[in-house]
Amino acid sequence: MEIVDPNWQAQLEMFVHVLIAVVLGGLVGMEREAVRRPAGVRTYAILSGAACLLVVLTDVIITFFSSESVLSVMRTDPVRVVEAIITGTAFLGAGTIFRHGNNNVEGLTTAASMLLVASVGIAVALDQIYLAVMVTALTLILLRVARKFLTQH
Numbered sequence: 001m002e003i004v005d006p007n008w009q010a011q012l013e014m015f016v017h018v019l020i021a022v023v024l025g026g027l028v029g030m031e032r033e034a035v036r037r038p039a040g041v042r043t044y045a046i047l048s049g050a051a052c053l054l055v056v057l058t059d060v061i062i063t064f065f066s067s068e069s070v071l072s073v074m075r076t077d078p079v080r081v082v083e084a085i086i087t088g089t090a091f092l093g094a095g096t097i098f099r100h101g102n103n104n105v106e107g108l109t110t111a112a113s114m115l116l117v118a119s120v121g122i123a124v125a126l127d128q129i130y131l132a133v134m135v136t137a138l139t140l141i142l143l144r145v146a147r148k149f150l151t152q153h
Helices: 008-034 041-066 078-094 108-125 129-152
Strands: 098-100 104-106
Touching: 008 041, 008 108, 008 129, 041 078, 041 108, 078 108, 108 129
Parallel strands: none
Antiparallel strands: 098 104
């Protein structure tokens, strides 16, 4: 079994996908950091990039084990990778939610947008780059417009 994939172009393409996910996640993180939220550029960029990397590696994992006799007993389900990403993201998001007093809860938008950037990373990994860019733009607009609307009323 070969350790290094001779197909460096495929690895470069995977890296470009991760890079796109990092940039898109980082854009949302910049917005969150600008309003002094607990998670910022680095957290969002890493989360989106990690989600993308985990998904693009799913095919590599399946291919890696396809020549093994283990394949006959190994069941592959790429959806499990997505489930793991969501679980990990929920854990990170929970750490950003704080309760002050009786009814003052902070960090819910940060946690929700963390889930969104993980989803953006998944979309990029699945070659849905236009969708990922449009969802990132929509999120940035929503975060900015909603804040302006709420602060004026």
